Amino acid sequence: MKKLLIASLFLISGYTLRAQTGRVSGVVGTDDGKKVSGVRVFAIGSLDTSWTDPDGHYHILLPLGSQTLVFSGRNYEEELDSVEVGTEELFLNKTLIPIQTVRDARIKVARKIKDQNTIIWSVDAKAKAPGLIETIGSQEIGRTTARSTGDVIKRIPGATIQDGKFANIRGMYDRYNASYLNGAPLPSTESDRKAFSFDIIPATLLDNIIIIKSGTPDMTGDFGGGIIRINTKNIPDKKVQSFSFGIQYNSLTSFREIQSFGISGSEYFGIPGNQRNIPNLSGTLYDQSKLEFNSEETKKFNNNWNISTVRPVPSPRFNYSIGVPFKLKGQKEIGLLASLNYSITQKYSDGIVQRNDLSDNRALSSYNDKLFSSNVQNGGILNLSVKLNNKNRVDWKNLMTINYDASSTFRKGVSDYENQVDADGYSNLVNFNRLMSTQLNGTHILGEKQNTLTWLVNYGNTNREIPDFRIAQYATVEKTDRYLVLNDFFNAGSGRFFSNLSENTWSASVEMKHNFKLGRMVSNLKYGAFYQNRNRNFTSREFVYGPVGKSILTQNTPSQDLSNEGISGHGIYLVEKTAIDLDNYSGNAKLYAGFVMMENNYPLFYSNKKPNYLKLIYGVRMEQFTQILTNDIFTKIYKKDVSNAGTINDFLPSINMTAPITSKTGLRLAYYKTLNRPEMRELAPFSFYNFNLNSEVIGNPNLKRAVLHNLDVRFELFPGKEDMLTVGAFAKRIINPIEFSLDPTQATIRTFTYRNEKSAEIRGVELEMRKKLAFIGNLFGDAIFKNLSLYGNFAIIRSSVQFNQNSTGVQNRPLQGQSPYVANVSLYYDHAKSGLSMSLNYNKIGSRIAYIGVSKEIQPYGADIYEYGRGIVDFQISKQLGKNGKHGNIKLTAGDLLAQKTIYYQDLNANGKYEKGTDNMLFGFTNGRTLTISYGYSF
The missing domain is CATH 2.170.130.10 (TonB-dependent receptor, plug domain)
Structure with a gap:
C-alpha cells in the first residue's frame, strides 16, 4: 500500500507539472554548419527527454521556471545551458564542439x-x-x-x-x-x-x-x-514566400539599333520553335544530279533569312520561391520547397577575327564581326522532404534548367589578301541546353552508437541541341563582282547544320559509417559503393547550298538569295554532306566504385578545457571504368568500334592530416592520387566547324586517361569568427595530360584536335584572408570601420610540360588553360541597423593558353593562342526597406566597370604577355558595362 501511495503521488505530481509546462525548441549543430542528429536533450531533475532529428531539430516540454538543459551527443563535448522556461515558446539553438568533425x-x-x-x-x-x-x-x-x-x-x-x-x-x-x-x-x-x-x-x-x-x-x-x-x-523551418524582379541595362546594347535574325514565340521561354526543325523530306538530298527534286525539297526548310533592326530594352529577370513545412502526428514532418527563375539577357559585341599564315606570318584574312545574342535562362526546383522520425529522413529533390542562346553574327572583311577577295558573312546560331535531375536520398541513424547509413539514387538528363545553324557567305573579287559562295564544305561556303546531343545518366550510392573509440582516440570507419551508367547519343546532319562550284552573281542579302523565290530564281538547292560513318555516334560509360576510409582523432592538447585533435583520414578507392563509342556504319566498314579502350581498374590511395598548433592555428597535409578520363566527344573522330573560332574541331580515338599525383600543405589561422588567414602550397604531377591543340596536318583550314603529352608538373602557392576592419575604427575613432570587412585570395602558379618524341607542340610552355596567377579582392560594408550594405569586387587572372599551337620547326608562326587576362570590377549597394526589411529590399549593381576587351592572341615572342604590334591578335571583342536594379520581398 505504501508503494502504491508513493507511485500515485508521483503520477499526480507529474501530471500537475506537465500541465504547467513551456516548450523549448531549436537546432543543434556544429561550428561548420553541420546539424547534429541523435543528440539527447534533457533538463537536470526532469524525466522529459528529446532527441534531435536528422536536421538537428528538437523540441521538449519542461516545467515553468529556471531549468538547466543538457545536450549530450556521442562524439561531442557535453554542453549545459541555463534557461528560463515561460508560457511562450523559447527558441534555443546550440553549437556543440565535436570530438571528431564529420568529413562528408x-x-x-x-x-x-x-x-x-x-x-x-x-x-x-x-x-x-x-x-x-x-x-x-x-x-x-x-x-x-x-x-x-x-x-x-x-x-x-x-x-x-x-x-x-x-x-x-x-x-x-x-x-x-x-x-x-x-x-x-x-x-x-x-x-x-x-x-x-x-x-x-x-x-x-x-x-x-x-x-x-x-x-x-x-x-x-x-x-x-x-x-x-x-x-x-x-526547405525552411517555417512557411516563407519570396519574389524578386529586376532589369539590366547594358552600355553597348540597350536602346541601340542592332541588326538581328531575331527570336519569336516559344523561344522567349527558351524552347526552340518548330520552324528550326528539319522538315519531313520525301527523300535524301545526297544526289546533286536531282536538281528539280532537291530544289523542291529545299523549299520545305524554313527559308526566312529576314534581318530586322531592333532596339533592345533593359533585360528583365524574375524569381519566385515558396517553402512550406507541415507538422504531422508524432515525430513525422513533411516539407515542400518550390522555386522558379526566368531571365532574358540581350548582348551586343563587336570585334576582329584574323588569321595569319603559319609559315611567314603574312595576313591571310581579317574580319570585323558584329555579334548580337539573346540568352534566355529559366529553371526551377521542387524539393520534398519527409521526416519519418528523429532518426530517419528521406528527401526527393528535382531540378530543371533551360538555357537558350540565339546569336546573330554579321561579318565583313578580307578573306584572301593575296587574291584581293573581300568577304561578308551571315551566321545564325542557336544553342539549346536543358538539364533535368531527380534524386531520392535517405539518412538513417542506427543503434546506440549513432552509426549513419546514407543512400542516394539519381537520374539525370542533359540535352544540347543546335536546331538550325545557318551560314551564308559572300565573296567580292577585286572590289567589283560579288558572289554567293557555294562550296562543297559547310565551313567554306553557305549551308545549314543540325545536331542533337542527349545523355541519360543513372547513378546510385550507399555509404555506412561506424563510430568507435579506442582509449582517448575517437574514430570512425566509413565504407561505401557507387555506380554510374551514362548513355549518350549524338546525331548531326550537314547541308551545303549548291550547285557546288557555280558562281551566283548577286548584290542581295540571304533574305532574298536564299528565300523560296531566290532558290527558284538562282537554281539553288541543298545538298546533304553528312558523313554517316563519322558524324553520329552512341556512347556508353559505366563506372563501378568502392571505398574504405578510416578517420582517427587523437587529442594533442586542451584549450579552455576543450580538446584540440590531431586528425588522420586515410584509405583507398577502387574504380572500374568502361567506355565504348559505336557507330553502326563505322563498325560495318572498319570491323571495330569507334573507340573501345576496354575495362580499366584503378586503385586510388589518399591520406589527409590536420595537426593543431594552437587552438586557433593548424597545419594540413595531404596526398591523393586521381584521374582525368577523356570525354566521349574527345574520342569521336569527326569534325565540327566553329564559326566564331573560324576553325574545325576533330576528336582522337587514341586518347589515354591522365593519372595525377597530388600534394597539398596549408597553414591556417582563425583568430575570430569572421577572420582568417591561410597560406598554402600544392604540387601536381600529371602523366599523359590531355590537351586541345592545333593540328598541323590540316593545311586548308585551322583545325584543332586532342592529344596526350608525356607528363606535366604544376606548382603553386595560395593565400586567402578575411578581416573585419573594426580595429582601425578603434585606433582612429571612426565608427564606419566597424561595419567594413576586407577579403582577398591570391594564387601564383607555375606549370611545365614534358613532351612526347613526336610532339608537334611548342616547347617550354605551361599546361593548357593554366593561369599563372589568380586574384580576387572584395571590400564589404554592412550596417545592420539601417539595413544598408555595399560591396566592391575585383577579379583578375593571368593570361593563359586557350589553344595549343605548333613548334617553330614545323610552322614558324604557329605559336600558342592565349586568352588575355581581363580585370573585372563589380559594385553593389542594397537597402532594406522598413524595419528589418519589412517592406522588402532594393538592390543596385554595376557589373564589369572596366569593360576590358576579350582578346585571344598568339604570343610570338613567348614572353607570356600581350604586346600590341608584336603578337598576333586572332580575336578581339568588346564588352559592355551593366547596371541592374532589382526589388525583392519576402513574406
Missing part, C-alpha cells in the same frame, strides 16, 4: 536557420574540415552581381571562369574538374569538350557551393583541380 561535405551543407550568418559558416567550414575546401554561402552570393552559377564560382578562392561558363580550379583547365548537384554527379553539357556549363543553373536557386581541393576515398577519383559541389535551396 554533403552533411555540412545543412538547412539554414533564420539568422544564420553564411560568412561565419564559410570561415568555420574551412577551419573544421579535415581536407582542403573553399566555400561560398547564400549571403555572399547575394552580395555579388551573379546571375548564374558561373558568376558565383569566380568569387571562390582559386577558381576562375572561362567564356562565362567553364570553371578552372587552381588555374587548371575545365576538364580537370568534377561537378556535383546535391551530391549527384553532373555530366558534360558540351558536344565538343569535357566540361560542364555553369551558366545553365541560375544563382537564385543556390544555397551554397563547396569546392573540394584535396581527395579522400569517399569522393570521385576523376578530378585534378577540384570537385565542385552545388547545393540548391533547402
